Amino acid sequence: MYLAGAEKRQDLIEREAERRSCSAKWQHFPFSTLSHHGEACCDIAREWLLAMDFAQLNGGDLLSGPRWMRQKYKWGPTAWPIHWCDAVERDTLDCGAHAAIAHEAFRARGVTSYPAQFVQQYSPDATEQWQKKWSEDDVSCHWIDDGVIYHEGVALLTGEDEVKLWDASAGWWINPRQQPHGYGSLLAVRIHAEGQFGVGDGFRWGEHRIKPGAWHEF
Amino acid sequence: MPAQIRIYVSGLYCGGNPQPGVGIVRSLRAAFPSSKIVGVEYSNRVSGIHWEGLDDVWLQRPWDELDLDIYAERVRELVGGGALWISGSDLEAMWLASIFPEGHPNLLAPPMQALKRITKPEVLGAKELPVKIPTFISTDHSDWDLHAFCRQHNWRVWLKGPYYDAARTPSWDVFEAARNALSKVWATQRLFLQAHVSGYEESVMLSAYKGELLGAVSMRKRDITPEGKTWAGDVTEVPDEFLVPLRRMVKALNWTGGGELEMVRDAAGELWLLEMNPRFPAWVHGATLAGHNLPALLVQAATGAIPKPSIAHGEEFTRVVLEVPVRKDFPLPPLPEPFAGAVGHSMKHPSGLPALAERLQESNPHMLEVIGDGDGTEQVAKIPETMMQDLGSYDFAQVQTPEFLFMESTAASLFKRASERAHRLSTNEVQVITGYSIKTNPDARLIKLALDNGFLAECISLAEAQKALEVGFRPDQVILNGPGKWWPEGLMPTEQMHAVFCDSVADLDRCVAALASGEMKSKHVGIRIRTPNIRSRFGIPLDSPATFAKLVEAVKRLPTDTAFGVHFHMASANVGVAQWWHLFESILKWCRAIEKLTERDIEMLDMGGGWFPDDVHDGDEDKFAKAVETARAVLPNVRQIASEPGKAMAQPSMALAMRVLEIQEHEDDYVEAVVDGSIAELPMYFFYPHRMLRQCGETGEWQPLKRGKTHLMGRLCMEHDIVAANVQLPEGTRAGDLLIFCDAGGYDRSMSYVFGRG
Numbered sequence A: 001m002y003l004a005g006a007e008k009r010q011d012l013i014e015r016e017a018e019r020r021s022c023s024a025k026w027q028h029f030p031f032s033t034l035s036h037h038g039e040a041c042c043d044i045a046r047e048w049l050l051a052m053d054f055a056q057l058n059g060g061d062l063l064s065g066p067r068w069m070r071q072k073y074k075w076g077p078t079a080w081p082i083h084w085c086d087a088v089e090r091d092t093l094d095c096g097a098h099a100a101i102a103h104e105a106f107r108a109r110g111v112t113s114y115p116a117q118f119v120q121q122y123s124p125d126a127t128e129q130w131q132k133k134w135s136e137d138d139v140s141c142h143w144i145d146d147g148v149i150y151h152e153g154v155a156l157l158t159g160e161d162e163v164k165l166w167d168a169s170a171g172w173w174i175n176p177r178q179q180p181h182g183y184g185s186l187l188a189v190r191i192h193a194e195g196q197f198g199v200g201d202g203f204r205w206g207e208h209r210i211k212p213g214a215w216h217e218f
Numbered sequence B: 001m002p003a004q005i006r007i008y009v010s011g012l013y014c015g016g017n018p019q020p021g022v023g024i025v026r027s028l029r030a031a032f033p034s035s036k037i038v039g040v041e042y043s044n045r046v047s048g049i050h051w052e053g054l055d056d057v058w059l060q061r062p063w064d065e066l067d068l069d070i071y072a073e074r075v076r077e078l079v080g081g082g083a084l085w086i087s088g089s090d091l092e093a094m095w096l097a098s099i100f101p102e103g104h105p106n107l108l109a110p111p112m113q114a115l116k117r118i119t120k121p122e123v124l125g126a127k128e129l130p131v132k133i134p135t136f137i138s139t140d141h142s143d144w145d146l147h148a149f150c151r152q153h154n155w156r157v158w159l160k161g162p163y164y165d166a167a168r169t170p171s172w173d174v175f176e177a178a179r180n181a182l183s184k185v186w187a188t189q190r191l192f193l194q195a196h197v198s199g200y201e202e203s204v205m206l207s208a209y210k211g212e213l214l215g216a217v218s219m220r221k222r223d224i225t226p227e228g229k230t231w232a233g234d235v236t237e238v239p240d241e242f243l244v245p246l247r248r249m250v251k252a253l254n255w256t257g258g259g260e261l262e263m264v265r266d267a268a269g270e271l272w273l274l275e276m277n278p279r280f281p282a283w284v285h286g287a288t289l290a291g292h293n294l295p296a297l298l299v300q301a302a303t304g305a306i307p308k309p310s311i312a313h314g315e316e317f318t319r320v321v322l323e324v325p326v327r328k329d330f331p332l333p334p335l336p337e338p339f340a341g342a343v344g345h346s347m348k349h350p351s352g353l354p355a356l357a358e359r360l361q362e363s364n365p366h367m368l369e370v371i372g373d374g375d376g377t378e379q380v381a382k383i384p385e386t387m388m389q390d391l392g393s394y395d396f397a398q399v400q401t402p403e404f405l406f407m408e409s410t411a412a413s414l415f416k417r418a419s420e421r422a423h424r425l426s427t428n429e430v431q432v433i434t435g436y437s438i439k440t441n442p443d444a445r446l447i448k449l450a451l452d453n454g455f456l457a458e459c460i461s462l463a464e465a466q467k468a469l470e471v472g473f474r475p476d477q478v479i480l481n482g483p484g485k486w487w488p489e490g491l492m493p494t495e496q497m498h499a500v501f502c503d504s505v506a507d508l509d510r511c512v513a514a515l516a517s518g519e520m521k522s523k524h525v526g527i528r529i530r531t532p533n534i535r536s537r538f539g540i541p542l543d544s545p546a547t548f549a550k551l552v553e554a555v556k557r558l559p560t561d562t563a564f565g566v567h568f569h570m571a572s573a574n575v576g577v578a579q580w581w582h583l584f585e586s587i588l589k590w591c592r593a594i595e596k597l598t599e600r601d602i603e604m605l606d607m608g609g610g611w612f613p614d615d616v617h618d619g620d621e622d623k624f625a626k627a628v629e630t631a632r633a634v635l636p637n638v639r640q641i642a643s644e645p646g647k648a649m650a651q652p653s654m655a656l657a658m659r660v661l662e663i664q665e666h667e668d669d670y671v672e673a674v675v676d677g678s679i680a681e682l683p684m685y686f687f688y689p690h691r692m693l694r695q696c697g698e699t700g701e702w703q704p705l706k707r708g709k710t711h712l713m714g715r716l717c718m719e720h721d722i723v724a725a726n727v728q729l730p731e732g733t734r735a736g737d738l739l740i741f742c743d744a745g746g747y748d749r750s751m752s753y754v755f756g757r758g
């Protein structure tokens, strides 16, 4: 009884450690960028996307999220690398591609944005579904880890050091006041930015402070 | 043993847009389990009366039949006898305030002075809060001004009444219908139009007693019903920068009871106050679940009783749908019979709240002055002096009505102003020119004015081009546009035109061939691009990367010995002024992309307008000057910018004269007058208001038509031939009197049709 209890406790500690470093698996994982053929095909695709993004604002605020992209490109498996000319013609894009085009669009609007990497909690049922779907398309499942997923988005600078996190594949801003865990919640984020923000404390996201360039776990 | 607390709670409606009563009851029950809670309602169709947490139900007759004097006496007895009253309905709170103008210690609702200070849309009482009020205009203003307000705000506007209805009015005909409906339901003409603010909705709920703020929480909507009402939300503390002024406001208003500030947070993080409600919100129990039981604080303040501590279950809440048993004493009433031939049962407002609104209004017409900027009397649109002069030049005894009247001096002054403006806007690098769009009104007098004032002739068919040439335009002053540029055959000018814009890739290829063979000659050859975000059937589409690639390829096929240009057109009057300027900026970005990808310099930019006259002639010239500057910055090779204010020129340049044929008076001042004009001469009647005048038969004086209960019905035997609804004919108007509809020189004139003339 005693031993069994200890084993169980050890198991719990390990799982807890694993849970705590939910981003460890993606420590050296780079954020996604679209490739460019260096030719007219990709030039046209890129120009179209950026001009269309501005048109779709309909006079709205430059800081509003480009939700139209998610409407045009559903979320689904994408084989990498992917080029601009291919990406804009597809019906589905994965979160890396969604985030990459949203980031480019924000930059073209003249607002400051940074690539952001997320770790999110879902459930084994959800990840089993995605595993199957991605495998069927012969696309890497590196982003799935038993109930937890790697995801990408964009951090938009809205003040001196304040950011909002755009989930381009969902078409919404992530809630900075979210509960610390649970289905769909954000477990960790890494914002790729150079320089100092918030006098060295990092970006302000709701009540949180997030240092650029490193995984921040909640 | 202390006396049992008795609390009367009203507003128990539980539909898709629920009242807070049931939430208040649940919160009170949690805090004061042994209190006696009585539900107050005015219809046994309101499902909240069956809520299990109620000890009793006090059911009144609906407001439309309730004797308010007897009822007031009963309420006085209740609160006088120690019972508390928490109102869950805005209108009931107003009625209670009229019964207890200075309040009552047991009436947990705001006093009359406080209610007056939170009237929509200004919400004067909230002036100190860190919120903005969305722009609004009272419907006391003339239709002319209201239409301008809608254009300025891109038709993203809401028509609201003093109570809680609102209707989106994306076009003029919808606005007119909504105004009719809202003023009928709420028995008031005092409505207002308010600009929509895009963003996320959040609220602050408060609880106060005799000017002391007891508690406040902030709630963000996290899920909404199709009507935009809260379905789920999260609840947090109110930040200090809001709480401190809120406390001062509650003190200044001497507030008692619940309250809710409904707001929108825009993309820049700014808060906009939509309204303040004199009661707890329907999500009140959501806050209780998060540990903030505001109704309990209110009862505690009023009685001194200590509530059971609130348990916080987390900051997020959501709704579910529950079935509950019906109380034995209140069996369900039968469903009303559907109206014969109609669909559905028509069940709005079971407790008769609109009737209460009407009765409150009758008893105190100034209770809810909606807006301070009007005195309740309607303002009439100003008629420009040149128009009055032009009317004065006619001998109406000789005018066979209905007849279009050319407003000579009006037209001349408009063309002159536009020409001078173009001149002022031109710089050394960029020439600003104006094109007169023949289609808006092909009257030779207007075309001649265009010619004399240095306009180009903008034509959409060869027939129009010929007309321009007949009036005196040279081919090199003609811009040929649209899908009909090859019709009718054989009329293509033989000399070089100023510009040709291709409407499709097929059109472009035909132009390329015609230019190669010498059939067509033009200094500029370009493309019209289709607006990507607003539906249009014209121009080359941009809606997918593939179509854009086709456009790029097509432009590369254009001959290099002609200058390249881009044309776009969208009616500013329809999409709104701000939206149009965004479109302009957007088109510049597309132009830049096209230049880059085709390596063709854009030398001419032709921006079609569909401008409402006032938006051009009285519009901000700086805006146009800035636009020229921006265009030049984005497209450094642009030499010429053409604008096309056709409607702005033509619309004021003609008026329609008609005569009254017959006047029929009906009940309740409702009048139907038949006129010899019709929608065959005023096909634009549905799209914008026309300024109207009647000439007094005796004095010859011109009198403007105000709003009223008269419908002017056209001469045609067609159901929808009503040329003006809800106007008022000046007293003494008789059959034979002359009416003038101004602003009929644009598409009214050019699209008028021959009908019912034998």
Ligand SMILES: [Zn+2]
Pocket (backbone or CB within 6 Å): A036, A037, A038, A039, A040, A041, A042, A043, A083, A084, A085, A086
């Ligand atoms: Zn490519």
